[in-house]
Amino acid sequence: MPKAIKVGLLGLGTVGGGVAQLLVQEKQRLSAYLGAELILYRAVDLRPELAQELGLAEGVFTTDAQAVLNDPEVDILVEMIGGLEPARRFILQAIAQGKQVATANKALLAAHGAEIFAAARERRVSIAFEASVGGGIPLVRALRDSLAANRITSCLGILNGTCNFILSRMTAGGEPFAQVLAQAQEMGYAEADPSMDVEGRDTAHKLAIVAALATGRQPNLADIPTEGITRITPLDIQFAGEFGFKVKLLAILNNQGGTVEARVHPALVAQDHLLASVDGPFNALHIDGDWVGQVLLHGRGAGRRPTASAVAGDVLDLARDLTAGCAGRVPPLGTAAQDGRVLPLAPLQEALCRYYFRFTAQDRPGVLAAISRVLGGHGISIQAVIQKGRHQAGPVPIVMLTHQAQEAAVQAALKEIDALPVIAEPTMLIRVA
Amino acid sequence: MPKAIKVGLLGLGTVGGGVAQLLVQEKQRLSAYLGAELILYRAVDLRPELAQELGLAEGVFTTDAQAVLNDPEVDILVEMIGGLEPARRFILQAIAQGKQVATANKALLAAHGAEIFAAARERRVSIAFEASVGGGIPLVRALRDSLAANRITSCLGILNGTCNFILSRMTAGGEPFAQVLAQAQEMGYAEADPSMDVEGRDTAHKLAIVAALATGRQPNLADIPTEGITRITPLDIQFAGEFGFKVKLLAILNNQGGTVEARVHPALVAQDHLLASVDGPFNALHIDGDWVGQVLLHGRGAGRRPTASAVAGDVLDLARDLTAGCAGRVPPLGTAAQDGRVLPLAPLQEALCRYYFRFTAQDRPGVLAAISRVLGGHGISIQAVIQKGRHQAGPVPIVMLTHQAQEAAVQAALKEIDALPVIAEPTMLIRVA
Numbered sequence: 005m006p007k008a009i010k011v012g013l014l015g016l017g018t019v020g021g022g023v024a025q026l027l028v029q030e031k032q033r034l035s036a037y038l039g040a041e042l043i044l045y046r047a048v049d050l051r052p053e054l055a056q057e058l059g060l061a062e063g064v065f066t067t068d069a070q071a072v073l074n075d076p077e078v079d080i081l082v083e084m085i086g087g088l089e090p091a092r093r094f095i096l097q098a099i100a101q102g103k104q105v106a107t108a109n110k111a112l113l114a115a116h117g118a119e120i121f122a123a124a125r126e127r128r129v130s131i132a133f134e135a136s137v138g139g140g141i142p143l144v145r146a147l148r149d150s151l152a153a154n155r156i157t158s159c160l161g162i163l164n165g166t167c168n169f170i171l172s173r174m175t176a177g178g179e180p181f182a183q184v185l186a187q188a189q190e191m192g193y194a195e196a197d198p199s200m201d202v203e204g205r206d207t208a209h210k211l212a213i214v215a216a217l218a219t220g221r222q223p224n225l226a227d228i229p230t231e232g233i234t235r236i237t238p239l240d241i242q243f244a245g246e247f248g249f250k251v252k253l254l255a256i257l258n259n260q261g262g263t264v265e266a267r268v269h270p271a272l273v274a275q276d277h278l279l280a281s282v283d284g285p286f287n288a289l290h291i292d293g294d295w296v297g298q299v300l301l302h303g304r305g306a307g308r309r310p311t312a313s314a315v316a317g318d319v320l321d322l323a324r325d326l327t328a329g330c331a332g333r334v335p336p337l338g339t340a341a342q343d344g345r346v347l348p349l350a351p352l353q354e355a356l357c358r359y360y361f362r363f364t365a366q367d368r369p370g371v372l373a374a375i376s377r378v379l380g381g382h383g384i385s386i387q388a389v390i391q392k393g394r395h396q397a398g399p400v401p402i403v404m405l406t407h408q409a410q411e412a413a414v415q416a417a418l419k420e421i422d423a424l425p426v427i428a429e430p431t432m433l434i435r436v437a
Numbered sequence: 438m439p440k441a442i443k444v445g446l447l448g449l450g451t452v453g454g455g456v457a458q459l460l461v462q463e464k465q466r467l468s469a470y471l472g473a474e475l476i477l478y479r480a481v482d483l484r485p486e487l488a489q490e491l492g493l494a495e496g497v498f499t500t501d502a503q504a505v506l507n508d509p510e511v512d513i514l515v516e517m518i519g520g521l522e523p524a525r526r527f528i529l530q531a532i533a534q535g536k537q538v539a540t541a542n543k544a545l546l547a548a549h550g551a552e553i554f555a556a557a558r559e560r561r562v563s564i565a566f567e568a569s570v571g572g573g574i575p576l577v578r579a580l581r582d583s584l585a586a587n588r589i590t591s592c593l594g595i596l597n598g599t600c601n602f603i604l605s606r607m608t609a610g611g612e613p614f615a616q617v618l619a620q621a622q623e624m625g626y627a628e629a630d631p632s633m634d635v636e637g638r639d640t641a642h643k644l645a646i647v648a649a650l651a652t653g654r655q656p657n658l659a660d661i662p663t664e665g666i667t668r669i670t671p672l673d674i675q676f677a678g679e680f681g682f683k684v685k686l687l688a689i690l691n692n693q694g695g696t697v698e699a700r701v702h703p704a705l706v707a708q709d710h711l712l713a714s715v716d717g718p719f720n721a722l723h724i725d726g727d728w729v730g731q732v733l734l735h736g737r738g739a740g741r742r743p744t745a746s747a748v749a750g751d752v753l754d755l756a757r758d759l760t761a762g763c764a765g766r767v768p769p770l771g772t773a774a775q776d777g778r779v780l781p782l783a784p785l786q787e788a789l790c791r792y793y794f795r796f797t798a799q800d801r802p803g804v805l806a807a808i809s810r811v812l813g814g815h816g817i818s819i820q821a822v823i824q825k826g827r828h829q830a831g832p833v834p835i836v837m838l839t840h841q842a843q844e845a846a847v848q849a850a851l852k853e854i855d856a857l858p859v860i861a862e863p864t865m866l867i868r869v870a
Contacts, residue, residue, distance in 0.1 A: 153752075
């Protein structure tokens with residue numbers, strides 16, 4: 005057997021703790037697979053009680069991250085701290101020391117991927133991040149390696165389990181967002197501060213990584229138009245259903261040849277699209293490539309065990325590079341052509357979509373005509389309308405599906421419509437995927 | 438740039454021709470990705486007219502396979518001839534010459550994988566076969582690398598596009614098998630001799646490969662119980678629908694801890710299972726791993742371009758090993774622990790499933806009682822029955838869903854039931870997935 009491969013693990017939270025458990029419990033299986041002993045050599049956290057909880061051997065646990073980062077015995081550094089600092093500093097330090105790195109830190113890679121990837125390339129070490137997007141779903145390696153011969157023309161992803169769980173519940177039970185969010189928090193599917201998830205920022209982080217893998221260039225996170233699901237009402241979900249759609253929070257990448265589009269927002273997904281069947285805490289990425297056609301990858305997008313599976317797969321891959329003597333074999337984004345330049349994104353104003361509108365209008369004759377006139381004036385044509393009967397007092401919903409239109413025209417039209425005296429509330433807009 | 442990587446391609450049929458086109462048309466993209474020139478150096482076929490059709494450069498085309506196999510300039514041999522011989526001989530020869538090998542030849546790997554993999558390990562070259570199962574779906578690499586930390590406890594696959602196309606059509610249109618098969622042949626979704634597909638043998642080949650990747654050991658192809666879809670009638674599809682199921686041809690791997698089960702047969706799949714939505718020519722593999730949980734990989738399982746995508750992904754991976762100086766980095770099945778021993782499979786008689794039965798019985802009182810008595814005598818309990826009204830003369834169908842039962846008991850019971858004087862035709866049995 006070749007020399008043992010030694011892993012240093014930073015962070016023993018939900019996912020990091022799962023990685024520790026996997027490396028300890030499955031040591032024999034992993035070592036047999038690798039043909040070399042794979043050892044959890046050091047595990048760092050500030051909570052010493054975790055050492056026993058996780059069944060770590062004597063001497064493995066330490067509170068001293070620096071000692072692990074500087075230990076030349078550590079071959080692979082697994083960063084499971086999360087957040088930007090000190091994770092960024094620690095990873096750069098590990099790279100500088102010539103260690104291979106595995107991380108699940110999407111926020112960090114979305115913000116500082118370019119810097120970290122450049123450092124890894126320069127030092128010729130590998131950085132693996134399968135667990136950063138889609139939990140246990142092997143989508144990073146699919147985009148990076150298996151589909152490498154393709155130009156990836158589009159990706160549509162359901163990449164946040166919290167949002168998908170909430171939307172699935174709202175769809176099944178008709179309850180409002182706030183109520184379902186509270187349930188999700190109780191069940192452990194949403195954080196105490198859920199804003200990173202429900203505002204779409206977590207999905208935007210993952211989309212930044214998907215876009216980088218698909219195009220070889222990292223976008224600026226700030227350039228990704230991002231909308232969450234907090235505005236979505238059961239009424240919209242119900243009307244979408246009447247039009248034959250489900251409502252999902254999507255990460256959207258369009259790379260048809262012109263400027264690349266990347267955006268995150270709730271979207272209407274046709275009920276017979278595979279993504280419409282991705283329910284509850286599951287995630288999926290729907291990929292279109294110019295040779296492969298359509299591929300869908302589906303699985304658990306979060307959670308201790310699925311994420312640990314992905315991290316351990318990365319660790320095995322990095323370890324194999326070490327036993328085969330080819331550390332740094334794969335550039336961070338797969339392509340050797342990565343030039344470190346930023347991926348320019350088209351502004352949202354230029355997007356072409358179909359739209360769902362829910363107008364809230366006085367229940368008076370002529371309202372639909374007034375709305376249609378404004379839309380027509382902006383070149384937006386209507387595909388379908390649902391106008392509910394006059395069962396209640398007060399304003400009523402008028403729901404509409406458009407043909408393809410440009411975002412800028414839509415925004416201008418809605419501004420005009422919302423200023424009409426017959427319109428009682430700001431209009432709800434959801435784009436169609 | 439490191440030295441150029443030279444590919445020798447054997448066979449320019451549907452898939453081989455697609456690989457040639459991809460390597461020629463996308464040469465710049467692939468070379469940039471790799472950081473080294475990737476050249477289609479030689480392409481072998483017996484039909485010289487293909488050289489021009491495929492736009493091959495002067496000197497690339499040859500009819501002389503031996504010249505290519507013996508050419509030390511060829512780094513990677515891509516075998517796209519199909520069939521057992523001479524493909525087996527050519528691959529062994531390429532391995533002996535120290536070339537890396539990519540193949541899509543499932544029949545060959547299912548029959549002679551052990552021999553070929555052993556040769557590759559011994560000579561320390563890599564053999565890649567992503568395209569052998571599931572066309573463009575990156576499932577081989579998922580099982581081999583990404584999910585390597587898991588014990589794969591189960592795989593359920595729809596792995597034959599022809600059968601899935603036929604069953605989807607029969608489900609949508611209610612037409613009989615023979616008629617839909619003829620349509621499929623006309624549309625190019627079925628071969629002139631469709632037996633390899635519709636008898637389930639192609640699926641068994643693929644299951645043998647999936648089982649090897651999931652367990653590290655190859656089963657004997659002859660040990661895989663294999664049934665095709667030729668017996669399936671629109672009536673069964675309709676009754677299955679009434680019970681809440683679709684009928685799919687499945688590759689089934691069960692690896693729960695005891696003896697491994699692997700079998701191919703039509704099966705009832707619950708309508709809300711993701712596999713039930715895999716329609717037409719699409720393929721999918723549903724994987725269960727002890728850490729990752731459930732993963733579904735879905736895409737085009739056949740066809741020139743998707744399969745070429747998978748082969749080219751393999752070629753890039755092999756080429757990267759060469760540029761990084763680590764040829765043979767990954768053992769053929771991923772695991773270094775592959776011992777060349779055969780994977781023992783449980784006999785079908787021991788299988789535990791739920792069953793769908795369609796009895797064809799005289800329309801007489803007491804028939805259901807007689808059938809139930811026999812089933813009860815063999816310890817088989819009934820979950821649901823549909824007995825259609827007496828609208829026609831002659832025998833009538835009685836359809837039944839059982840609770841879990843053992844195959845041996847079921848076979849014995851059906852033998853007894855089919856001998857009852859009230860039973861007009863042999864009973865139809867479909868297992869529930």
